[in-house]
Amino acid sequence: MADSQYDQFLQEATTLDDQSDSVLGQDCLYGLYTSWCFLSQTAPRPEDAFWAAMKEKKIRPGHAHLRMKGPAAADYIVSSYPGLV
Template sequence: MTRDDLTHFIQESLVFEDDTADALDAESLYGLYVSWCHINSTRPEPEESFSSACKRQGRLRRRRHHGAYTGLRMQGPAARDYVMHNDACWSL
């Protein structure tokens, strides 16, 4: 995964908000990334590679707390795609 790919993913698919309790767990963050890759016709990296790239990027690592990335919410086409195709969203 290139830095540009990760930067584009973050810019297009995530909103950072310090004053919110919103959070994304690691599974949802990776699922959002896979949806973003699908929309952008790129092959997703394995989850471990994606996680390592996020840690190297720094912005996401600082927000991780108790298995969730706090202060994050989904946005954009990848968010819609992820929600529409994720069974967990519909099994409440």
């Protein structure tokens, strides 16, 4: 089966870090997804579809030890905190 858009997002924009107490919350994870979509020139799917897919993948915001990585992480941070630039 081909990787879904969500699988590709998780592979390219997140990494698992079981050693960290840091977790991505709901707003941050969806914001990272929209940044990834923007950079990959992919239309983001509706938020309810995104959360249904994350639930299917057993990813719970605030509980999964995911960290941001890659260009989508940088885009999300700069977009969220424009005073940093």
